[in-house]
Amino acid sequence: MMRTLVTLLILAATLFATAASAAFETRARAAWVYDATTDTVLLSKDAETPLPPASMSKLMTLNMLFEALRDGRVTLETQFSVSDKARSMGGSSMFLEATDRPTVEDLIKGIIVQSGNDACVVVAEGLAGTEEGFARLMNERAQAIGLRNSTFANASGWPHPNHRMSVEDLGLLAVRLIREFPEYYGYFAMETFAYDGRVPSNHNNRNPLLKLGIGADGLKTGHTAEAGYGLVGSAVQGQRRLVFVISGLPDDAVRAEEAESVVNWAFRQFVEKTVAEKGARLATVPVWMGAERSVGMIVAEDVDLLVPAVVRGDIDGEIAYRTPLNAPVEEGQQIGTLTVSLPDLQPREIPLVAERAVPRGGFVPRVTTAAYVLFQQVTGKAAGL
Incomplete structure (x- = not known):
């Protein structure tokens, strides 16, 4: 050779330069920052370690649903039933009742905007019969699409010792959703949604970047006591698209600050040549x-x-x-x-x-x-x- x-x-x-000025010290436990336009990883911190993903793993549930839409197994108008298990889910909710028949489009909005755990169970049961069966399909599909450090035990990100994703896998999954499903990606930028007008106090998208005017258009927040506060985000400025994941932050205020800092750093400290x-x-x-x-x-x-x-x-x-x-x-x-x-x-x-x-x-x-x-x-x- x-x-x-x-x-x-x-x-x-x-002119000249030194490397140090481009470096970014994140407060996140784990982080992955990626320029999708040039296929460049800008930051990787503990990125391949499987960690509790909390609601950020709902992106995999959405991937499964988007694939079902693409394959023609369901349409946006397809209605799903609500089981007692789905209705009784705790945590973030779409506030579904047993008599409801939400459409696939309703459920997409409920998962993205309201982070509905109940909506995720409805999707899992609607596509696979049971949430356990759906989790098995999630694991099979994760391997097929190259998520090497992910295992799924449920559809919602509910705490479970076998439910883990690396921040790199979360980022790669986000890139897949952006590239493979542009017809559905716009839902991630929705700022408000309340199914049938229910509980209007819980209808705001938790993504702290959407209202800042920095080009943010997705994707998903997450929080549990074990996982801390995290965010899978994406933003576009000019011809560049940024995808990033931060995880393990102490509260939502720090998460918002760190996410904005990551976006500003990535767009201002790197140029395409x-x-x-x-x-x-x-x-x-x-x-x-x-x-x-x-x-x-x-x-x-x-x-x-x-x-x-x-x-x-x-x-x-x-x-x-x-x-x-x-x-x-x-x-x-x-x-x-x-x-x-x-x-x-x-x-x-x-x-x-x-x-x-x-x-x-x-x-x-x-x-x-x-x-x-x-x-x-x-x-x-x-x-x-």
């Missing part, structure tokens, strides 16, 4: 037995990365590739990777592809190429770099 350093010029950038343009040749690699001796390595699309605002000027990247590259080579074939490391961010790997096709050469080109590559290996120099 050959490696070489390249310098990437950040467009319209000029184009570090390599589509088709730009970053290096060349020798081709073994090809009609041509080498082929250029390019990026297939513009490479837009999130960069700490304090970082200006040039960025170093490392290109890795195997040499020699055996002919034939197809145009657009991945032949290497570019790794870019930035302060306080995880390294990013970008595929590098062949600039053009290189067919297998005839006798003379094959002999010439073999001698050329042998010379390069002896001298230790990479051709064209």
